[in-house]
Amino acid sequence: MKKTQLEIALVGASGMLARKVQEKARAVGYTVSLFDLPDFNMTDRTQVLQEMTRLQPDVIINCAAFTNVDGAEKEQSLAMVVNGTAVGYLAEAALTVNAILVHVSTDYVFDGQKTTPYVEADAPNPQSAYGRTKLAGEQAIIQSGLDKYFIIRTSWLYGPGGNNFVETILRLAAEREQLRIVADQVGSPTFTGDLADAIFRLLDLSASPQPPAPSLYGTYHFANEGSCSWYEFACEIVTLAKLQGLPIKTQTLLPIRTEEYPLPAPRPAYSVFSKDKYLVATGAEIPGWKDSLANYLKSRNNL
Ligand SMILES: NC(=O)c1ccc[n+]([C@@H]2O[C@H](COP(=O)([O-])OP(=O)(O)OC[C@H]3O[C@@H](n4cnc5c(N)ncnc54)[C@H](OP(=O)(O)O)[C@@H]3O)[C@@H](O)[C@H]2O)c1
Numbered sequence: 001m002k003k004t005q006l007e008i009a010l011v012g013a014s015g016m017l018a019r020k021v022q023e024k025a026r027a028v029g030y031t032v033s034l035f036d037l038p039d040f041n042m043t044d045r046t047q048v049l050q051e052m053t054r055l056q057p058d059v060i061i062n063c064a065a066f067t068n069v070d071g072a073e074k075e076q077s078l079a080m081v082v083n084g085t086a087v088g089y090l091a092e093a094a095l096t097v098n099a100i101l102v103h104v105s106t107d108y109v110f111d112g113q114k115t116t117p118y119v120e121a122d123a124p125n126p127q128s129a130y131g132r133t134k135l136a137g138e139q140a141i142i143q144s145g146l147d148k149y150f151i152i153r154t155s156w157l158y159g160p161g162g163n164n165f166v167e168t169i170l171r172l173a174a175e176r177e178q179l180r181i182v183a184d185q186v187g188s189p190t191f192t193g194d195l196a197d198a199i200f201r202l203l204d205l206s207a208s209p210q211p212p213a214p215s216l217y218g219t220y221h222f223a224n225e226g227s228c229s230w231y232e233f234a235c236e237i238v239t240l241a242k243l244q245g246l247p248i249k250t251q252t253l254l255p256i257r258t259e260e261y262p263l264p265a266p267r268p269a270y271s272v273f274s275k276d277k278y279l280v281a282t283g284a285e286i287p288g289w290k291d292s293l294a295n296y297l298k299s300r301n302n303l
Pocket of ligand 1: 106
């Protein structure tokens, strides 16, 4: 039977980003099939190829990953299989069924030594196991022979249904008088809803009546507009939460240096993206991080 709606296979469907991707996909008229542990394990090549061949999706969106950045330092081989090798299986499946592959990657592929926004052509140099495994996933796609792919690098994600910095700060701010937050790492917070919109803007271009230029596919950077340190991000969360009447105990936020809050995985000191490639391709506006944060907190309050 001929399909009337385009079909998406959403991998990692129970995760934080996937929640918004699923919402958006249905809103714009795609049929969505969900794949996640325990029933679907993307590290099982046979299962990946069987399921994708059975479904014949038009698009495979991969939101699955080993996302525990510090945990990846200890569990490097598992992280590499999930974030690297298994992404190659998805690319192979996409090639087999002639689907577009959308894959999400990270600012942690960069070393953070730049002081101006990272462009897609900048050389990656990951400093953590997580970053190395995510870079391996990108390379697996590029080396697979698949032409129709979007690798979308993003940063500092938050949204409903996940463990993320916004939720952590709200929890701690309800419990503690004082918070100490790292102020010497700068990046761009990104709301999952905005990233989901960006994914579908790129997919729309690939589905336009004229066949897309081959140069449409490839790697893109996407984050909310503007940048801040984790400390500035936390200050904004606490300020907005107070304005919205959330129970906040915190009176003081103290800026600290990375060395004062040691973690197993090193983080880039600077990971702001240039989004010019995305802006030129889509002509879309990107919401500023403060606006998106305010909207998220409002909608979260109304849940
Ligand atoms: N969160 C951030 O700040 C951030 C920043 C930059 C980029 N990213 C990237 O954005 C993407 C989405 O991140 P997220 O925070 O939404 O992730 P998430 O909430 O951790 O969700 C990941 C999902 O993948 C599933 N998964 C893990 N291993 C799998 C496997 N072998 N087979 C099938 N599913 C598997 C997980 O299942 P279980 O929960 O059962 O393990 C989970 O449902 C990832 O590619 C991540 O690297 C995230």
